[in-house]
Amino acid sequence: xxxxxxxxxxxxxxxxxxxxxxxxxxxxxxxxxxxxxxxxxxxxxxxxxxxxxxxxxxxxxxxxxxxxxxxxxxxxxxxxxxxxxxxxxxxxxxxxxxxxxxxxxxxxxxxxxxxxxxxxxxxxxxxxxxxxxxxxxxxxxxxxxxxxxxxxxxxxxxxxxxxxxxxxxxxxxxxxxxxxxxxxxxxxxxxxxxxxxxxxxxxxxxxxxxxxxxxxxxxxxxxxxxxxxxxxxxxxxxxxxxxxxxxxxxxxxxxxxxxxxxxxxxxxxxxxxxxxxxxxxxxxxxxxxxxxxxxxxxxxxxxxxxxxxxxxxxxxxxxxxxxxxxxxxxxxxxxxxxxxxxxxxxxxxxxxxx
Amino acid sequence: xxxxxxxxxxxxxxxxxxxxxxxxxxxxxxxxxxxxxxxxxxxxxxxxxxxxxxxxxxxxxxxxxxxxxxxxxxxxxxxxxxxxxxxxxxxxxxxxxxxxxxxxxxx
Numbered sequence: 001x002x003x004x005x006x007x008x009x010x011x012x013x014x015x016x017x018x019x020x021x022x023x024x025x026x027x028x029x030x031x032x033x034x035x036x037x038x039x040x041x042x043x044x045x046x047x048x049x050x051x052x053x054x055x056x057x058x059x060x061x062x063x064x065x066x067x068x069x070x071x072x073x074x075x076x077x078x079x080x081x082x083x084x085x086x087x088x089x090x091x092x093x094x095x096x097x098x099x100x101x102x103x104x105x106x107x108x109x110x111x112x113x114x115x116x117x118x119x120x121x122x123x124x125x126x127x128x129x130x131x132x133x134x135x136x137x138x139x140x141x142x143x144x145x146x147x148x149x150x151x152x153x154x155x156x157x158x159x160x161x162x163x164x165x166x167x168x169x170x171x172x173x174x175x176x177x178x179x180x181x182x183x184x185x186x187x188x189x190x191x192x193x194x195x196x197x198x199x200x201x202x203x204x205x206x207x208x209x210x211x212x213x214x215x216x217x218x219x220x221x222x223x224x225x226x227x228x229x230x231x232x233x234x235x236x237x238x239x240x241x242x243x244x245x246x247x248x249x250x251x252x253x254x255x256x257x258x259x260x261x262x263x264x265x266x267x268x269x270x271x272x273x274x275x276x277x278x279x280x281x282x283x284x285x286x287x288x289x290x291x292x293x294x295x296x297x298x299x300x301x302x303x304x305x306x307x308x309x310x311x312x313x314x315x316x317x318x319x320x321x322x323x324x325x326x327x328x329x330x331x332x333x334x335x336x337x338x339x340x341x342x343x344x345x346x347x348x349x350x351x352x353x354x
Numbered sequence: 355x356x357x358x359x360x361x362x363x364x365x366x367x368x369x370x371x372x373x374x375x376x377x378x379x380x381x382x383x384x385x386x387x388x389x390x391x392x393x394x395x396x397x398x399x400x401x402x403x404x405x406x407x408x409x410x411x412x413x414x415x416x417x418x419x420x421x422x423x424x425x426x427x428x429x430x431x432x433x434x435x436x437x438x439x440x441x442x443x444x445x446x447x448x449x450x451x452x453x454x455x456x457x458x459x460x461x
Contacts (some may be wrong), residue, residue, distance in 0.1 A: 031435040031443045037382040042389070071386040073393055089400065 025167055044070030044078070093298075102134055105178055109133045110200050114191035116140045116149040117176075131191055133200055140189065150189070152156070154204050156181040161213040164196055165190075169304040234259040234334055236327075238303075240266045241293075241317040242275055252297070256320055265307065266318070282308040286335035288328045293319070303332055370427030373419060374435065377428060380415065383407055 006265060018139060046068050053061040068080060076082050089163040114131040118124065129149050132139040138157070140150040164173040165188065177194045179187045179201075181232050191197050238257035244250045254270040255275070266276040286305045293300060300323040306315040320327055387408060391401050419425050444451055 030436070031440045033378055033432070033439045034381040034385075036439050036443070038385045041382060041386060071389060073386065073395075075387040092403075093399075149418070329405065 028313060029246070040072040040130060041069070042074060044068065044074045044316075104130075106134045106136050109204065110197065112192045112197065114140065114189055116196075117188035117190075118149065119185075126190065131189065131197065133197065133204070138201065152179070152181045152184075152189055154189070154201070155208060155210075157201065157205065157212060158182050159215065160198060160201055160205075161214045162194060218327065230262050234331070234337070236331075237306050237320075238266065238318045239321055240268075240276060242268075252293070252319070254321075257331070259331075259338060264338075266316075278305075278307045278316075280338055281295075281340060282306060283322060283335065283339055285339075286332040287327060290333050291317075301328050303328045305335065364429050366422065366424065369422055370424050370431050373415065373424055374428045374431035377415060377432065378435070380408075380411055 047065065048067075049063075049065040051063040051065065052059045053063075054188050068075075070078075070080075070083060072081070076085055108130075110133040112131050113128070115126040116127040118127045127142070127149055129140045129142040132141060136154055138150070138152045139148060140156065141148055157179050161178050163176050163178050174190060175194045177189045177191060177198055178186060181187070189197075202212055230300075233255055237254065239252050239254050240257070241250050247285065253268055253270070254271075255266055257266050258264070262280055264276075264278050264280065265274050267273070268275050271317045282305045288301050288305065289301055289304050291302050291304075292298070293302070300319060303318040304315050307330040316329070318331070387404050390396055391404070396404070419428060
């Protein structure tokens with residue numbers, strides 16, 4: 001009989017060393033899931049199965065399964081997967097030489113998980129890693145496939161600020177630490193505790209006798225969508241009904257509506273693409289209407305912007321969440337007053353059904 | 355024997371279940387790691403790295419549990435999973451129980 005024994009899961013009492021108690025052997029037969037797992041993996045399981053799925057007496061799908069499940073130690077003992085085991089360990093040997101990120105004489109001040117906004121080479125993404133703050137450098141390192149995502153000497157950091165970046169696809173925002181090194185591009189960091197990281201950076205700078213400024217012109221550029229949108233007059237968070245694509249019907253997405261001196265454009269927060277753009281000269285009107293937006297959204301005020309070449313039904317639609325008719329009215333007013341003189345007098349938007 | 359998840363707090367329940375499974379996998383991995391280390395086939399550097407990774411994993415799990423106040427939920431889920439396993443194994447391998455059940459059927 002296979003008695004499954006387990007070392008008492010140490011919850012059943014604390015015995016201090018030196019207490020003189022008579023030791024009685026006890027057969028502890030309570031099995032736990034972990035015991036079972038350990039047993040199975042230590043011993044190994046082999047499963048062979050042939051399956052044929054039949055419908056109305058006609059075999060349709062066949063599966064011939066052979067499964068061997070065991071701990072790698074057991075596997076290699078039976079000579080299974082040994083070459084793979086070797087290869088993986090050799091590959092790890094090559095890449096695992098992440099020596100300490102510190103140079104000689106450098107001391108570590110703070111480390112925390114975080115991520116770095118990578119926006120080079122046409123590829124934009126948050127890349128996770130570990131942030132190291134030493135007395136000389138700020139580093140963001142990846143451990144697997146070792147790579148320094150960011151490496152800045154503390155003396156190079158000119159400006160440092162906390163900003164709020166949109167969390168892709170949601171309405172919520174995450175604090176981000178933005179910094180501007182004297183050489184190179186401004187950098188965006190997310191960290192477990194950006195406030196503490198910022199204070200530590202500022203403290204490290206003041207030890208070197210420097211004061212970091214809170215803002216820098218490059219930060220507004222970082223905040224703005226693409227560099228091509230200039231002369232922004234109004235810039236607010238706004239939902240836009242992205243017209244139907246090949247596979248999807250029209251979808252509401254969150255982004256920012258920008259009114260510049262010559263254009264109206266909407267930038268998708270997720271990837272900073274400009275999805276709606278019209279020259280002011282092409283706009284024919286802007287008005288607030290209450291519309292029944294299908295689905296869960298229901299009736300709510302929307303900003304309807306019509307432009308040349310668009311029939312009424314494919315005028316651009318914008319709305320706020322939560323619904324805010326006043327803000328939309330202010331937008332409509334701002335757009336109308338930005339229109340060139342002759343268009344301003346024309347009726348804002350054709351009345352539906354007229 | 356059902357696994358009881360508090361209906362009033364689904365987040366805690368679900369997270370607790372996930373963390374419990376994670377802990378069980380962690381324990382299984384640790385046991386296998388021990389076997390590999392003891393077998394002598396790993397180099398010192400590999401043992402060091404493996405130990406550090408397991409410690410990091412422990413730390414991360416403990417931190418998540420603390421952050422969401424999950425310690426007792428996870429312990430409960432694990433205890434009830436263990437009960438299920440214990441009961442099933444008992445049914446399979448304990449002849450005394452077979453005898454008891456056979457008697458109960460006859461009666």
